[in-house]
Amino acid sequence: MKRKVESVRCLAGRAMCGLFAFLLFSATLAAQTLPLPPRATNAPAGREFAQSITELDQTGREQRIYEQVASGNVPDFLRKLVPISVEAVSDGKTNRATYFVTPDYLAVGSDEDYFLTPLSPGMAQQIANLLGCTLPTRKMVDDIYSAAAVKLTPSPIAPSPAMATMPVFVQHNSTVREQRREQLAAHPLGALVAGHKKDVVITKKLLASPGKVVIYGWHKPDGKPIQPLYTGHADFYADYSHGIRLVQLRLTLNGESRTVPEVLADANLAPLLSDEGPLDNIRYPLHSQSTAEHPASQSSTPRTNTSITLADFHNVSFSERTATYTLDPEIRVHINAPADLDPRKPLKLVIYTLPNGNTIEQTVGKTPGTNDWHYDIQHIGAQTRFVRNELKDCNLVVAYLEVGGKSWPAWRKKHADMAGRIPELVDSIKAIFSPAATNVQITLSGHSGGGSFIFGYLNSVDRIPNHIERIAFLDSNYAYDQAQGHKDKIANWLRASDQHRLIVLAYNDAVALLNGTNFVSATGGTWGRSRQMIEDFGKEFKFSSQTNAELETYTALDGRLSFFLKENPERKILHTVQVERNGFIHCLLLGTSAESKGYSYFGARAYTMWIQPE
Numbered sequence: 001m002k003r004k005v006e007s008v009r010c011l012a013g014r015a016m017c018g019l020f021a022f023l024l025f026s027a028t029l030a031a032q033t034l035p036l037p038p039r040a041t042n043a044p045a046g047r048e049f050a051q052s053i054t055e056l057d058q059t060g061r062e063q064r065i066y067e068q069v070a071s072g073n074v075p076d077f078l079r080k081l082v083p084i085s086v087e088a089v090s091d092g093k094t095n096r097a098t099y100f101v102t103p104d105y106l107a108v109g110s111d112e113d114y115f116l117t118p119l120s121p122g123m124a125q126q127i128a129n130l131l132g133c134t135l136p137t138r139k140m141v142d143d144i145y146s147a148a149a150v151k152l153t154p155s156p157i158a159p160s161p162a163m164a165t166m167p168v169f170v171q172h173n174s175t176v177r178e179q180r181r182e183q184l185a186a187h188p189l190g191a192l193v194a195g196h197k198k199d200v201v202i203t204k205k206l207l208a209s210p211g212k213v214v215i216y217g218w219h220k221p222d223g224k225p226i227q228p229l230y231t232g233h234a235d236f237y238a239d240y241s242h243g244i245r246l247v248q249l250r251l252t253l254n255g256e257s258r259t260v261p262e263v264l265a266d267a268n269l270a271p272l273l274s275d276e277g278p279l280d281n282i283r284y285p286l287h288s289q290s291t292a293e294h295p296a297s298q299s300s301t302p303r304t305n306t307s308i309t310l311a312d313f314h315n316v317s318f319s320e321r322t323a324t325y326t327l328d329p330e331i332r333v334h335i336n337a338p339a340d341l342d343p344r345k346p347l348k349l350v351i352y353t354l355p356n357g358n359t360i361e362q363t364v365g366k367t368p369g370t371n372d373w374h375y376d377i378q379h380i381g382a383q384t385r386f387v388r389n390e391l392k393d394c395n396l397v398v399a400y401l402e403v404g405g406k407s408w409p410a411w412r413k414k415h416a417d418m419a420g421r422i423p424e425l426v427d428s429i430k431a432i433f434s435p436a437a438t439n440v441q442i443t444l445s446g447h448s449g450g451g452s453f454i455f456g457y458l459n460s461v462d463r464i465p466n467h468i469e470r471i472a473f474l475d476s477n478y479a480y481d482q483a484q485g486h487k488d489k490i491a492n493w494l495r496a497s498d499q500h501r502l503i504v505l506a507y508n509d510a511v512a513l514l515n516g517t518n519f520v521s522a523t524g525g526t527w528g529r530s531r532q533m534i535e536d537f538g539k540e541f542k543f544s545s546q547t548n549a550e551l552e553t554y555t556a557l558d559g560r561l562s563f564f565l566k567e568n569p570e571r572k573i574l575h576t577v578q579v580e581r582n583g584f585i586h587c588l589l590l591g592t593s594a595e596s597k598g599y600s601y602f603g604a605r606a607y608t609m610w611i612q613p614e
Helices: 018-027 046-052 058-071 121-130 138-147 166-181 260-265 360-364 380-390 408-414 422-433 448-460 486-496 526-538 577-589
Strands: 082-090 093-101 107-109 114-116 198-200 212-219 225-234 250-253 256-259 314-316 320-327 331-338 347-353 395-403 440-447 468-474 501-507 544-548 551-556 561-566
Touching: 046 058, 046 107, 046 114, 046 166, 058 107, 058 121, 058 422, 082 138, 093 138, 114 166, 121 422, 138 212, 138 225, 250 260, 256 260, 331 360, 331 380, 331 422, 347 422, 347 448, 360 380, 360 395, 380 395, 380 577, 395 408, 395 422, 408 448, 422 440, 422 448, 440 448, 440 577, 448 468, 448 486, 468 577, 486 501, 486 526, 501 526, 501 577, 526 551, 526 561
Parallel strands: 347 395, 347 440, 440 468, 468 501, 501 561
Antiparallel strands: 082 093, 093 250, 107 114, 198 212, 212 225, 250 256, 314 320, 320 331, 331 395, 544 551, 551 561
């Protein structure tokens, strides 16, 4: 995968920078739990979920598993991590570490009915990234087995092509669940369990065997593993015997807060966690597939950046830290974060997808003085600084997403095979901050064609996750289509939490003129789409409306569902004006204590003092 980090070199394989270490230390190790939302009362139990994905191909079922985990459909007992204490002597000094692992392998469902989920290593890595975790090393698997209160006996199934199919997954899950049930009286759920699966592990062998999955373990009662370290399968492979054990990135080393990658990269400390010597930032590529062994993978597969961390950010003006990198295919990401992230505060991550024809630099904006007018029409950078100055109770981070061709609708058409994995792109950005912030709330926002990305997200999930806090269309809801389930998914999401909010900004583009001619139809522009959305949502939610200064406002759910429609008697093109005149600010501050404080939507620019100089 091509990857470019601008202005700063990636520090993978070296000790984390002082900022990252400070953030991890400040966050403390008090709450050793997986950072997951609460399990929904209507979430499917294990058997129901397993049945629902039986007919799907591997890509489809793993995507569904990811969605269930991200939305919180994980047993309560699996969320509480178990400490593993180890020690090793180096240069005459005894080092001691405690790391934290899930008490069992990754599962979907409830305590009463859960389904252990074999996964390809790419998806396993994706989920580990989401939850601030890593996969274990061979030594860690051995140590976990030694520490386990419950040591189950391996129960192999005769080898056959069916061993990588859902019916066999379900069969083995039932066998293991029955073994575990026999031990519940002595060891309730939450006790550390081992011996019933092989582990997907990280190892030096990945460097010599790219495109492979490495498995190890399945310990017998005598403590010897059935499966030695093995690299014989391609990295799309997963069978019934594979388990995904998650290891929290944060650990304690000699009483201080450190991370697993930091310890593994240090020659003196690595023996605590590795029997292969130091391991430099070993991770699986997300959804990596070997085209030589799996011809179906010839299509362009998302290769989400797995190496960028907070260590890759560098200080810039306005007390900000930024990093820019590229994802294949053709996605350029620029992240702007406060210079000093406060781990005590929630982190609000805004995914801002760019309008057609604009670059990241033009979207960020700067003081006029260039011949290119694009730099003076959005000023998302300055509007972000305005919001940060008003919202003191959170860490505000904005991620700009630009694509080759500078058109998200065109990109989705060109990469139709990848568009269904848009949620992974979002979660890969969220994962950058997961080690230092356990409460990350996401806003999906975009201007113009950037709204296509949001609808691509909606098309890719059965249920919008709870950590999506806001969805804000800045004159960008062209692709709204009730027939594709957009209304139902958004309505269910709005009902799921009183923290969820949908904001739509639009103007009457149906009467606007370009060179004396209409350029959108009455129904195809954002004015028509917004009217249709109001009609559709009005069948479920009661709207109130008012008109003031040619601005029509429609609200429902105590303002959590809001439409701001600008009338256009002069028949102007107000497409970018809506953003420029505090539109981005309004979308982020609506419903907060800072709403309309120091600004008004469609008023004069409120952020002039925050614009980047030429």
